[in-house]
Structures are given as structure tokens and as C-alpha cells.
Amino acid sequence: MMDTPQALVVAGMSAGYRGKDILHGVSFTVPPGGALTVIGPNGSGKSTLLKAVVGLLPLSAGSVRLGERDLGPLDAPARARLGLAYVPQEGNVFANLSVADNLRLGWEFLHAGRRAGSAARRQRQEYVLELFPEIRARLSGSAGLLSGGQRQMVAMASALMQAPALLVLDEPSAGLSPRNAALLFEVIARIRATGITLLMIEQNVRLGLAAADTGLVLAAGQVRLVAPAAGLAGDDAVRQLYLGTRAHDTRLAGAAAAS
Numbered sequence: 001m002m003d004t005p006q007a008l009v010v011a012g013m014s015a016g017y018r019g020k021d022i023l024h025g026v027s028f029t030v031p032p033g034g035a036l037t038v039i040g041p042n043g044s045g046k047s048t049l050l051k052a053v054v055g056l057l058p059l060s061a062g063s064v065r066l067g068e069r070d071l072g073p074l075d076a077p078a079r080a081r082l083g084l085a086y087v088p089q090e091g092n093v094f095a096n097l098s099v100a101d102n103l104r105l106g107w108e109f110l111h112a113g114r115r116a117g118s119a120a121r122r123q124r125q126e127y128v129l130e131l132f133p134e135i136r137a138r139l140s141g142s143a144g145l146l147s148g149g150q151r152q153m154v155a156m157a158s159a160l161m162q163a164p165a166l167l168v169l170d171e172p173s174a175g176l177s178p179r180n181a182a183l184l185f186e187v188i189a190r191i192r193a194t195g196i197t198l199l200m201i202e203q204n205v206r207l208g209l210a211a212a213d214t215g216l217v218l219a220a221g222q223v224r225l226v227a228p229a230a231g232l233a234g235d236d237a238v239r240q241l242y243l244g245t246r247a248h249d250t251r252l253a254g255a256a257a258a259s
């Protein structure tokens, strides 16, 4: 089983669409077992950053490494087989399949053609269902009939069936009620406790930073701040910019201009 957490090292990454860069020289490291949350305004390039990390967008400059491995030459499926699990913001479950089949697919694509028995799969499923007890009772039901929060849990559970070295989440709480978002983040805290390396985007700054040890502020495709998440959550500049107490903050803008 994979499961060994790996460091993610992004260095000088530029990437974008149709020859036009959206990201400009983005660098950060998530140590093995660490968790980093990316925050930033809409359109700042957060999802683009994750797509470039998982291999859905080519880099125009820079590098991405997982542990000792340079991911540059690898396409997205090859990165997935290496232990990189990605849950995009939308379209992340097979709606017309049962919850159990969704989990099975998360397992099968890594183990197809290998002699990994169904006992091993059941063991992994058991482990995953302990993280998401709420979906256990719904295993035989259609994934598409679940609530948004439950679908998000199925998507994350399917990703975890891969026993990934790195879990990448794009706005896991998007579209959820405040209560369901809080519940989902309780699960993310339990996932973290298993020692996995975690990279996520979260528009709920409070929840997202509470779930991470490092916060990264992205604005206009550039890293504006990387700092311990606990400090960032209380940072006036971040609070004012992203928690909506003020539309503009001179200190953060000044820091950005100086960098």
C-alpha cells in the first residue's frame, strides 16, 4: 500500500491557458504529513495552481516534486498512480453508481491487473468508512441522490481508497451549509491525523486555516504570503481582505508590492 506521506515541493511555477500565464513563479513546500491551505480572491489562480500540480496543465516554468520525484515528465494519470489523489470542486462522483461502486473505482484503478485481493480492498474501505461513518448506511444507494455534503464525502472517500501520498482538495466546502462545512472539516481533521500530506483550497478562510498548519495567500497568480496558518487566521490584513471586514488593506498590498 502506498500511504507513505510525501513532501510536495513547488518551485518557480508558472502556468496558464493557451500560452497566457495565470500563475507567475509560485513556490511553496508542504512537508510530509503537512497541510497547506491556499486562500485568495476569486480568479486569483487557486484552481489553476492545483491543476498544474496534479498534471492537468503544463508548466511554462518551474517544477513540481513529490518526495524525490520530479513530476514534470508525468501526465495526470501517471501522477495519480504515483499516489496523488485529486478531488476537483465539481463533478467528483459518479452520480448514477452506488456509493460502494464509487469507492470501488477509487481502489480499482490503482489495482487493476494486480493481485490485490478483495480482502485488502474491504480492509481499506473499512478504514475509509471509519472516517466517514455517515456514508456507511448509504453504500448501496445511488451517489447522485445524496446531499451535496454527502457527495463531497463520497468523493473524498473514493480518493482515500487510493491510499494517496498526497491529497489535493479544491474547495471541499463549496456549496455546503455552514453546519455541513463544519462537519466536513471535522473529517478533514481526522484525515490529517492519519499523517497524509494535504494541499487544499478553501474559500471559508476560518475553516481552511484551522485545518492546516500553513496558509498561503495567492493573489493575481502570485504568492503574497506563506505563514503558519494559526497566525494567518488572526492576521489583520488577511482578516480584512478575506473575511470581508474591509474591501482593501494597505499593509497586504504594500507587502505584495515590496516582494
Ligand SMILES: Nc1ncnc2c1ncn2[C@@H]1O[C@H](COP(=O)(O)OP(=O)(O)O)[C@@H](O)[C@H]1O
Pocket (backbone or CB within 6 Å): 017, 022, 040, 041, 042, 043, 044, 045, 046, 047, 048, 049
Ligand atoms: N479553462 C480555462 N481556460 C482559460 N482561462 C481559464 C480557465 N480556467 C480558469 N481560467 C482563468 O484563470 C484565472 C484563474 O482562475 P482559477 O484558477 O479558476 O481561479 P480561482 O480558483 O482562484 O477562483 C481566471 O482569470 C480564469 O478566468
Ligand SMILES: [Mg+2]
Pocket (backbone or CB within 6 Å): 046, 047, 048
Ligand atoms: Mg477555484
